[in-house]
Amino acid sequence: MVLGYDPDPLFTPALREVTRGEAVPGCRAVALQSPSTGRPVTPNQNDRLHQALDMKFTYKFSNLLGTVYRLGDIIFSHDGNTVICPVGNKISVYDLRNNRAHTLPIxxxxxxxxxxxxxxxxxxIAAEEDGEVHIINLNFRNVLYRKRFNRPIxxxxxxxxxxxxxxxxxxxEKDLYKPKAKNAADEGEDDIPLPEDEEKTTTKEPKEEDDPELPKVxxxxxxxxxxxxHMGKRKVSxxxxxxxxxxxxxxxxxxxxxxxxLDMKDKGAIVHSLNISNQTITSVAMNQSGDWMALGVSSLGQLVVWEWQSESFILKQQGHFNNMRVVLYSPDGQNLATGGEDGKVKLWSxxxxxxFVTFSEHTAAVTGLAFTQSGRAIITSSLDGTVRAFDLTRYRNFKTLTSTRPTQFSCVxxxxxxxxxxxxxxDSHDIYLWSLQTGRLLEVLAGHQGPVSSVQFSSQPGxxxxxxxxxxxxxxxxxxxSNTTxxxxxxxxxxxxxxxxRPDGKQIAVATMDxxxxxxxxxxxxxxxxxTGRNDLxxxxxxxxxxxxxxNLQAKSFTSICYSSDGKCLLAGGQGKNVCIYSIDDELLIKKFEVTQNRSFDAMDDIINRRKMAENGINLSLIEERDNNNEKVAIKLPGTRQGDMSLRAFRPEVRVSCLTFSPTGRSWAASTTEGLLVYSLDNNWLFDPLDLxxxxxxxxxxxxxxxKDYSTVNxxxxxxxxxxxxxxxxxxxxxxxSTRHIGLYSHWATALVTSHGNNLKTRSPQIMSVxxxxxxSIVLHHTNLSKV
Incomplete structure (x- = not known):
């Protein structure tokens, strides 16, 4: 409930997010009612919220990791150095020359x-599975035009x-379209508007009887x-x-x-052959020179670029072919570690x-991840009854920790x-404590009367x-x-x-099932x-x-929470499609992110589409469809979270399984059904001078x-x-x-820390993310230059 306004155009987005309503344009809220607590918001809380929204939480989607390829066409760029492939409802671009990848913000x-x-x-041009076609400009990374055909393309x-x-x-039918008025290559333009009148641009293919002079082919x-x-007399498809x-x-x-x-000059003689998987290859493409070929395996989420002349891999990437459960930033913020239901642990740059590395020693789902403070090792827990330690220098499993009796570990x-x-x-409801150096079980902490869902050590030294x-x-x-109780x-x-x-160790936060x-x-x-954030999910x-x-919302809850690097905010997500950032001091919802709008997932809309309802109002999805043998049933049983994934009509629901904040505070990542989504701050467009x-x-x-009127840096x-x-x-x-002038910037950083070290030390909790x-950045450059 809004109690008053005063003119302030900057607060309009914040007011709309906090009240979940329509804000008066150009007005600033004087007092609000918190949607999380129901208590009025004081002017001081309002000012803090206003400042936080203006500068601190302009996170935007920046990249998609953990999922390399889903289904669809794989194509090369015309220079042959870039692979473009669809990943769900997004498109990823893989630069093979510079060894980088990014996902279009579309x-x-x-x-x-x-x-x-x-x-x-x-x-x-990209076509969705329901028949909508998008014309995309790769330079500006936006959609220029949309056209719906209502049929799969x-x-x-x-x-x-x-x-x-x-x-x-x-x-x-075959339709021809003229998407631009002039050729962009002739005019030197990147973005040419499309014609508005569709009927004028649509032409039918001429028939032979209409034009008698048309040559026959x-x-x-x-x-x-x-x-x-060519396949050893095997029947292949x-x-x-x-x-x-x-x-x-x-x-x-x-x-x-x-x-x-096959060589078509020599009547299809075989030139080269290879097996890259035991699953179906769903897409294949060749670059302009014909040296590289890209192949995609949908069931495994695998993308391979193969150079057939030298018989070597240019790119070989594979995501988790099941859902990801956990994700965690490394202490230096350079890498991300993920664990999935397939039992694999992957590290992403x-x-x-x-x-850049995959550990497959676990034989069941990975349930927990933890980096050591130095970042040289990662500890994982799994439902296979083991806790394993992996060396990130030699990339090997150097310790395997087990309990006195077989048990399934849920966190680490x-x-x-x-x-x-x-x-x-x-199952045993206990907490097991080991020494990582010796691998010996030290204590068994008993006290919980139910399954232990989460455990965490304080990050404070000592x-x-x-x-x-x-x-x-x-x-x-x-x-x-000191004590086992x-x-x-x-x-x-x-x-x-x-x-x-909390990073300072003076507060804990707990998410409950209600x-x-x-x-x-x-x-x-x-x-x-x-x-109380159930309504925000x-x-x-x-x-x-x-x-x-x-x-249905009354049965949802947060399953993953984490503090920001400064400890002032809380990131929360769970059994829903939204990730929320809350202010701890004010107990307010600061910002809400919808992780996906993909209608290929189930439970994305609040109401059921009329096309899925019969004339008498019966939901067609509740009608069982059996095959000829009357064995398989398409509808899932009540209460089950997953359907039969072997069915072609299987539609998973969007879930946020784990969240993690970067130590730098400039990004956070969420492992979802869509993949590993990374959101980061992009302040390049923001003009915010000081004392101008x-x-x-x-x-x-x-x-x-x-x-030449300039002074020294010091x-x-x-x-x-x-x-x-x-x-x-x-x-x-x-x-x-990202600069090339490493020495210049290092000189400035050294001078700043040397001259103002005492003041920076007193304000270290506030500038810890900086x-x-x-x-x-310094460690990254040191690692690259030390090899030279």
Whole structure:
């Protein structure tokens, strides 16, 4: 409820987000009612919220990791150095020369299946599985035009001059379109508007009887190739093929995971063959020179670029072929570790977006991840009954920790010294404590009366504080060294699902099954705050649900929470499509992110589409469809979270399984059903000068440089005020990551830290994210240059 306004155009987005309503344009809220607590918001809280939204939480989607390829066409750029492929309802671009990848900030309503690139290499046409076609400008990374055909699009091709494109759809018609008024290659323009009148641009293919002067073309078969002869007399099914006109080669892929390369000049003689998988190859493409071929395996989420002449892999990437469960940033923020239900642990580079190591020692789902403080090892827990430690220098499993009796581990944590490892179990309801150096089981901490769902050590140096929560509805505070019994046992309103400790170790937050997040003081056990955020999760109504989306929301809860690097905010997500950022002091929802708009997933809408309802109002999704043998049933049983994934009509629901904040505070990642989504701050567009006056102009600075009127770095830094010091340090921490002038920026950073070290040390908790970012950039350059 809004009590008053005063003019302030900057607060309009914040007001709309907090009140979940329509804000009055150009007005600033004087007092609001918190949607999380129901209490009025004071003016001081309002000002803090306003400042936080203006600068701190402008996170935007930046990249998609963990999922390399889903289904659809794979195409090469015209220079042959870039692979473009669909990943769900997004499109990823893999730069093979620079070994980098990025995902376009474009999100479709359904999964992309068909791609085509214009001859100018700028215009990309992508078709969704429901028949909507998007024309995309790759330079500006936005959608120029949308056209719906209401039928699945099987193939799209551009004409050689790029003025037309042809597509095929279900009803057998072929349509030609002219997407631009002039050829972009002739005019030198990247973004040419499309014609508004569609009927004028649509032309039908002329028939022979309409034009008697049209020359007739006759084709005859030269030879026929039987694929069985090349596959050892095995009966195989062809699933993908592409012909390269310049080198007269045909690449044919099969459902067995094999592909062959045939020479069309020599009547289909086999030139090269290889098996890349035991699953079906769903797409194949060749670059312009014919040296590289890209192959995609949908069931495994695998993308391979193979150079057939040298018989070597140019790119070989594979994501988790099941859902990801956990994700965690490394202490320096350069890498991301993920664990999935397939039992694999993968490490992804935040710089290149590629997976550089995969550990497959676990035989069951990975349930927990923890980095040591030095970042040289990673500890994982699994349902296979083991906790494993992996060396990130030699990339090997150097310790395997087990319990006295077989049990399934649900979570894991490591203390700040890297000596103690703790893991909670599902069936024995105990917490096991090991020494990482010796691998010996030290203690078995008993006290929980239900499965332990989360456990975490404090990150403060020298602290042995550990907290845990479980399905018994309690939070227990432990001292892992001095006592084997819990120091505090705090009762909760419902079963505990996740617990985390604030970076300074003076507060803990617990997410419970009733959709609440409660903050406690670990020393006294007193409650310091409460957030009721169930309505922020954004749950929808599945096709087979008999209850409404509002009623379905009452059974949802947060399953993953984590503190920001400064400890002032809380990131929360769970059984819904939204990720929320809450202010801890004000107990307010600051911002809400919808992780996907993909309607290929179930439970994305609040109501059921009319097309899925019969005339008498019966939901068609609730009608069982049996096959000829009356064995398989398409509808899933009530209460089950997953359907039969072997069915073609299987539609998973969007879930956020784990969240993690970067130590630098400039990004956070979420492992979801869509993949590993990374959101980061993008302040390049923001103009925010400090103490600007009329004398500070570009022309005046250039004139001073011509006059050689400049001082040394040390003199300039020593005369800076504290406000400028933190601003310059934040700029250097961000700019040094991608600049070539490493020595210059390092000199400025050294001078800032040397001259203002005492003041920076007193404000270290407030600028910890800036210092972490500076350390991350310097360590990255040091690692690259040390090899040279």
């Amino acid at each position: 999100e479709a309503r359904y999964n992309y299946t068909t791609l085509a690139l214009a001859p100018n290499g700028i215009i990309l 099987k193939s799209i091709k551009f004409s050689p001059d790029g003025k037309h494109f042809a597509l095929t759809k279900e009803n057998g 006759f084709y005859k078969r030269r030879f026929r190739v039987f694929m069985d002869t 062809v699933t993908a093929a592409q012909y390269h006109k310049r080198i007269n080669m045909l690449v044919v892929a099969f459902a067995s995971g094999d592909f062959v390369m 935040c710089q290149t977006s590629f997976c 944590t490591v203390d700040c010294s890297g000596e103690l490892v703790a893991s909670g179990s599902q 602290s042995t504080l550990m907290v845990s929560t479980g399905w018994d509805g309690t939070v227990k505070v432990w001292d892992a060294i 819990s120091k505090e046992s705090i009762g909760l309103s419902s079963d505990g699902l996740c617990v985390c400790i 959709g609440q997040i409660t903050m406690f003081n670990p020393s006294t056990g007193q409650q310091e705050g409460n957030i 954004g749950a929808g109504r599945a096709d087979a649900d008999k209850i409404t989306a509002k009623k 006056d009329f004398s500070n102009t570009p022309s005046a600075i250039k004139q001073k440089l011509k006059e 003199v300039v830094v020593s005369n800076l005020t504290q406000l400028y010091v933190e601003g310059v340090l934040a700029y250097i921490a961000e700019a040094i990551e 210092l972490n970012g500076l350390q991350k």
